Amino acid sequence: MREGRRGTVPDAGAAAAAGPAAGRAVGRRGVRRERGPGAGFDGLRAAGRAARAEWTKLRTVPGTWWLLLAVAAVTAAVGAGAVSGLSTAHCPPAGCREDVVRTSLSGVWAGQAAVAVFASLAVTAEYGTGTIRTTLTAVPARLRVLAAKAAVVGAAVLVAGGAGAWGALLAGRALVPVGFAPYDLGAGPVLRAGFGSALYLALVALLALGVGTALRDTAGSVAACLAVLYASPLVAGMLSDPEWVERLQRYGPASAGLAVQSTVGTDGLPIGPWAGLGVLAAWAAAALAAGGAVLRSRDA
Amino acid sequence: MAASEATIEVRDLRKHFGPVAAVDGLSFTVVPGQVTGFVGPNGAGKSTTMRIVLGLDAPDAGSALIGGLPYGALRRPLQHVGAALDAAAVHPGRRGRDHLLWLAHSHGLPAGRVDELLEQVGLAGAGRRRAGGYSLGMRQRLGIAAALLGDPPVLLFDEPVNGLDPEGIRWIRGFLRRLAAQGRAVLVSSHLMSELEDTADHLVVIGRGRLVADTPVAALLAAASDSRVALQTGARERAMTVLSAAGATVAATGRESLTVAGLPAERVAELLGAEAVPFSGLAAHRASLEEAYMELTRGEAEFAAVPEGEGPR
Numbered sequence: 001m002r003e004g005r006r007g008t009v010p011d012a013g014a015a016a017a018a019g020p021a022a023g024r025a026v027g028r029r030g031v032r033r034e035r036g037p038g039a040g041f042d043g044l045r046a047a048g049r050a051a052r053a054e055w056t057k058l059r060t061v062p063g064t065w066w067l068l069l070a071v072a073a074v075t076a077a078v079g080a081g082a083v084s085g086l087s088t089a090h091c092p093p094a095g096c097r098e099d100v101v102r103t104s105l106s107g108v109w110a111g112q113a114a115v116a117v118f119a120s121l122a123v124t125a126e127y128g129t130g131t132i133r134t135t136l137t138a139v140p141a142r143l144r145v146l147a148a149k150a151a152v153v154g155a156a157v158l159v160a161g162g163a164g165a166w167g168a169l170l171a172g173r174a175l176v177p178v179g180f181a182p183y184d185l186g187a188g189p190v191l192r193a194g195f196g197s198a199l200y201l202a203l204v205a206l207l208a209l210g211v212g213t214a215l216r217d218t219a220g221s222v223a224a225c226l227a228v229l230y231a232s233p234l235v236a237g238m239l240s241d242p243e244w245v246e247r248l249q250r251y252g253p254a255s256a257g258l259a260v261q262s263t264v265g266t267d268g269l270p271i272g273p274w275a276g277l278g279v280l281a282a283w284a285a286a287a288l289a290a291g292g293a294v295l296r297s298r299d300a
Numbered sequence: 301m302a303a304s305e306a307t308i309e310v311r312d313l314r315k316h317f318g319p320v321a322a323v324d325g326l327s328f329t330v331v332p333g334q335v336t337g338f339v340g341p342n343g344a345g346k347s348t349t350m351r352i353v354l355g356l357d358a359p360d361a362g363s364a365l366i367g368g369l370p371y372g373a374l375r376r377p378l379q380h381v382g383a384a385l386d387a388a389a390v391h392p393g394r395r396g397r398d399h400l401l402w403l404a405h406s407h408g409l410p411a412g413r414v415d416e417l418l419e420q421v422g423l424a425g426a427g428r429r430r431a432g433g434y435s436l437g438m439r440q441r442l443g444i445a446a447a448l449l450g451d452p453p454v455l456l457f458d459e460p461v462n463g464l465d466p467e468g469i470r471w472i473r474g475f476l477r478r479l480a481a482q483g484r485a486v487l488v489s490s491h492l493m494s495e496l497e498d499t500a501d502h503l504v505v506i507g508r509g510r511l512v513a514d515t516p517v518a519a520l521l522a523a524a525s526d527s528r529v530a531l532q533t534g535a536r537e538r539a540m541t542v543l544s545a546a547g548a549t550v551a552a553t554g555r556e557s558l559t560v561a562g563l564p565a566e567r568v569a570e571l572l573g574a575e576a577v578p579f580s581g582l583a584a585h586r587a588s589l590e591e592a593y594m595e596l597t598r599g600e601a602e603f604a605a606v607p608e609g610e611g612p613r
Contacts, residue, residue, distance in 0.1 A: 042375075053406035060398035061391055130389030133356055134446065137383055138406040140355050140372045299357040 050139045050148035057135075058122060058152055067118040068160040071111050071201065075164025078107030080171035088179035096180050099264040101193050104172025108197045108258065111164055112204045115157055116225035119208035122153045123291075124218040133300055142295045146213060150288060153209055154202045161201030165194050189263035196260030196277060203257065203277070203284045204229065210287025214294045228283075229254045246270045253283040305367035305380070306332035306453035306485040308353055313362035315348055315509075322348040323359070324509035330487045332453065335480045337500030337517075338489040339593065345509040346489040347385070350456050354383055366454055378407050382447030383456040387439040387463075392432025396423055396442050399431060403449055417445040422471075436463040444475070455479060457488045461495050473499045493593035505596060513596050517589065524592035525585055529560040529568050532581030542575045543568065559585055 058064050082103050088096055126132040139145050169185060176182045183190050207228070212221035232252030236245045249255040249270040259269050259276030266273060308330040315323040323345040330336045338346050351357040353364040355371030366374065366381050374380045390399050400414040418427045421441040426434065431442065440460055447455055457476070461469045476499055480486045490496055496503070496517075503520060505513040513520070530553075533539045539558060540550045548563040560568055565584055572579055587595075 046375075049406055049408050053402045056398065056402035056405045057394075060395065060402065061393045063393060125391065129391050130386050131391055133351075133354075133385055134389060134403065136356055137354050137371075137381075138378055138403055140374070140377055299351070 046139075046141070047144055047147065050141075050144050051151050053138065054145075054148040055152045058156065061125075063121065064118070064156070067114055067121075068156060070114040071118065071157065071160040072164035072167065074114055075105075075107040075111035075161065075197075075201075076167035076171060078110045079104045079168030080107075080175055082106045083172040084175040084177070086177050086180060088177070091179065097264065098180055099262060100172065100176055100180050101169070101183050101190050101263040102261045104168050105165060105193055105197050105261045107168050108161075108165065108200060108261070109254075111161065112201060112229055112254070113226060115161070115201050115204045116208040116229065117222055119153050119157065119205035120212040120218055120221035120225060122149055123209055123212040124216060124221050127216040128218060136300050143292055146209075146288065146292050146295055149213075150206055150209055153205050157205040158198050158202040162195070162198035164201075165197035169194050183263070189266075192273060193261045193263055196273065199277060200257045200260060200280065203280045204253075206284040207253065207280070207287045210284065210289070210291035213291025214287070216294075250276075251279060253280045256280060306483065307365075307367060308454060308456075308485060308487060309363075309365045309368075310349065310353070311363050311365075313349065313352060313364060314360045315345075315352060315357065316360055317348075321509050323352070326362075326506060326509060326511055328504045328511060328514050330454075330485045330504075331502075332485040333480060333483050334501035335476050335486045335488060335499055336502045336504060337493075337496040338487055338504050338506070339493055339496065340491065340506040340512070341597075342491050344491075344506045346491075346506065347458055348509075349506075350383070350385065350458055350487075350489065353456065354381070354385075376407050376450065378403065378450030378452060380450075380452050381454045381456065382450060382452040383458075384440070384443035384447045384460060385456075385458045387436060387443045387460075390431040390434075390439060390442060392430065394431055395428055396431050396434065396438075397427035399442060400427075400445055400449060403446055407450055409449065413449065417448055420448070421445045437465060437468040440464060440468065440472070444472075453483070454485045455487070457486070459489055459491070461490070469495070494588070494590045497589045505593070507597060520592045520596070521587055521589065524587035524595050528585040528587070529563065529565045530581070530583050530585040531558040531560055531568065531579055532556055533558065533572075533577065533579035535577050535579075538575070539572060539577050539579065542571055542577055546571050556580075 083100065086098060086100070086103060091098070126135060135145060136142065139148070169190065173182055173185065185191075185194075204225075208221065208225045211224050212218075215221045215224065232248050233255055236248040236252070236255070239245050239248070256271050256276040257280030259271050260273040262269055262273055269276075271279065310329070311327050313323050313326045314321070326345065326349060338349075340346055348357060349364070352359050353366065353371065363370065371377060371381065390396075397414060397418060400417060401411060404411065404414050415424070415427070418424045421444055423438060423441050423445065426438060431439065434442065440463075444457070444460065447457070460472050460476075464472065476486055476488060480501070488496065488500065500517055502516050503513060504511070505515075531539065534556055536552060536556060536558060540552070543550050543558075543560055543563065546563060546567075548568070549561040551559045551561075553559050563571075565582055569582055
């Protein structure tokens with residue numbers, strides 16, 4: 001209780017008098033709270049406890065492991081399949097200019113669906129089962145809950161996505177058909193494409209987590225994420241105005257983010273590899289901000 | 301566990317869901333060392349009040365403080381307040397022990413504490429099973445274990461005996477009594493007054509979000525039993541005639557039993573003796589908690605028909 005009392009200063013004047021050195025937090029619906037000296041360290045420890053609780057929560061449902069396995073397996077298998085299906089029949093006489101690395105990593109396109117389901121469920125299952133109330137009574141700082149979820153869900157997908165991407169690159173290199181240039185796994189662009197794909201999937205996870213937190217419903221969240229991820233290329237295919245097509249490729253979360261996989265003709269892309277991943281990061285940040293706003297303002 | 305910290309203070313609390321006032325200017329205090337029953341029909345605002353106390357719902361006006369602080373200001377809240385709101389609120393795929401484990405991890409509590417509590421609530425053998433396979437009684441026990449994890453001085457239970465078998469009900473009653481005897485403040489909601497018989501020391505009765513009564517159980521029972529006499533007689537019609545003529549209000553409660561209000565027992569015996577009406581039993585009537593409750597809420601019969609927990613969240 002001693003700790004708790006320090007956490008509240010009912011008088012706003014006293015809060016101001018404490019000076020800028022003391023971190024200040026505005027609680028739910030404008031209740032101003034003042035943290036005393038050492039609050040930064042306390043806050044860090046509290047964040048650590050919240051993250052540990054979220055990790056325990058995540059690892060103790062079987063669905064987590066099945067979905068993470070699906071992310072890795074689908075990403076690797078679809079990529080390997082795409083590479084082995086490459087044919088020289090359509091190559092120009094000068095030789096094949098195919099981006100084989102990107103083809104190897106094309107499974108990410110399918111794996112992101114499993115990521116959307118996994119990350120949505122990490123929060124929507126809590127609303128479905130009602131455990132969100134238990135969560136928020138244990139950790140009343142709501143943004144801390146969201147941050148903890150983002151950390152563990154993002155990290156889990158980063159590892160599973162990384163396994164899938166590197167599995168795909170290994171398989172792809174082994175399966176490259178005759179007539180295509182094999183690639184060196186240690187080459188800069190290949191490393192960027194591999195780790196970038198893992199980051200891409202982690203960012204998709206954060207996007208889905210934000211959408212799930214805002215919508216509080218598994219089906220709605222998964223549908224919204226799949227629409228955002230898969231619709232922009234489909235719509236681009238239907239548009240006739242090349243300017244709009246390019247805009248969609250530049251700002252659509254999936255098409256922009258996947259630019260990180262390019263290793264051939266990167267200069268001719270609508271958006272650069274890292275800039276593209278940055279666009280996806282902005283989408284994820286916007287979704288998390290929306291989710292955080294809903295989580296803070298709405299009754300649980 | 302200082303006594304002053306083990307309180308719940310609700311002051312002028314208001315909460316609307318659309319046009320419906322779920323809680324409408326409610327004030328009461330829950331003190332340590334006793335079981336406080338929180339009673340009202342479904343939709344009276346009990347669950348909403350409890351959610352506000354726990355910081356889950358934001359009130360439109362008023363305050364709900366625990367040991368003088370709003371819930372959100374508590375550091376390590378599970379060590380101040382334990383709550384079991386909805387027994388069904390567990391992930392069916394998670395083992396019972398793991399449900400307690402993540403809660404323990406949120407407060408840096410060791411796994412040993414989890415096993416201790418599983419033992420305490422009688423789930424030691426079922427902790428490794430997935431909660432989806434638990435009976436309602438087992439889920440209630442798991443919820444109670446979760447509430448007690450941080451050894452808090454304040455406890456809230458929302459309808460903890462709902463759906464339990466008689467054995468489970470007896471167990472929970474004993475458990476609540478023990479928690480109060482340890483000096484904790486225990487708030488238990490129920491829509492059935494009879495469930496709180498022999499459990500609650502104090503009652504907070506609400507209807508349509510407003511306070512109906514805030515009273516010790518003993519005082520309520522005394523008031524409801526006041527100057528009423530239970531009479532056993534084979535000559536029911538004659539006894540009713542005689543006693544009504546003397547100004548008493550007489551109600552038949554069985555084929556051979558009557559309840560007499562407005563006359564003391566000695567006067568009833570005297571009158572019946574004078575008119576030679578035979579009777580086999582005569583005793584001061586002891587009201588049940590349910591009767592006392594009916595008496596209390598007679599004027600509140602028209603409760604809003606919004607089922608508890610179905611409001612927007």
